Amino acid sequence: MKAFYADQFVLPLPEGHRFPMAKYRLLRDLIASHWPEVALQQALPASDTELLRVHTPTYVQAVAQGLLSPAAQREIGFPWSPAMAERARRSAGATVLAARAALAGEGVAANLAGGTHHAYADKGSGFCVFNDVAVAARAMQAERRGLRVAVIDLDVHQGNGTASIFRNDPTVFTLSLHGEKNFPFRKEDSDLDVPLPDGCDDNTYLYALDHALDELDRRFDADLVFYLAGADPHEGDRLGRMKLSFDGLEARDRRVFDWAWQRRIPLAMSMAGGYGRDIATTVQVQHNTWAVAVAYAHRWHNRRP
């Protein structure tokens, strides 16, 4: 299994900033020690051409040259720095590489970061600068004519940027399960939105997910799946407001990987959000997600024609 990372670009965040930047490196170390068969590669940056298929020239230039207004930086939640611009580009690049690997026969591949689904065409928001999944979806469609892409976004927050970018695009199906009362407070219309209540538990969540995957199946034929495996629906998350257990989240991951595997649809995963009161909780959820991902990557490798 191939996995791509960009955690060497650590943002210089102010003391006490609530974004858990350290989780990326912790996850990479865990993967390296548990699964030597996972080929960890440093991501290449997404090119201007790739970014401009999704983002406006003004916005791409503002990020590249440090021209974001103070208000735009506040909405993103990170102060601009050269490392911030480079990391955003590499994180989008990691998802491009993961998608390409998944489609090239790997079946399952991943970005160790990404899932920056609050980024719109013309602005960033909520710790998201560029929309990695949108950039990768368009990159794969540029390489393979007629490719149909499903985005399964199970981060606890709605994938508003992704929904907005693909609003009028019948070749990309956007599915988002999210907290109805949680950020972003103005939602966009995905192809399929499943709003869930505060305090949502394992059973409620998994029941809703089963129905959503059935509906996705009825409405769309996908050639490629992007999976945003947010850790923030976990009960130990500071921002999630849901009550999913470790087992519930692992069952969630299994359903998504199994859904794609049963249909032999290649899957590229991004990790998306995770803000555990204890960072170890977030990393544990992601570790469990990786155990599922690695198991399904083995199935792809072992399959007989």
Ligand SMILES: [Zn+2]
């Ligand atoms: Zn989130």
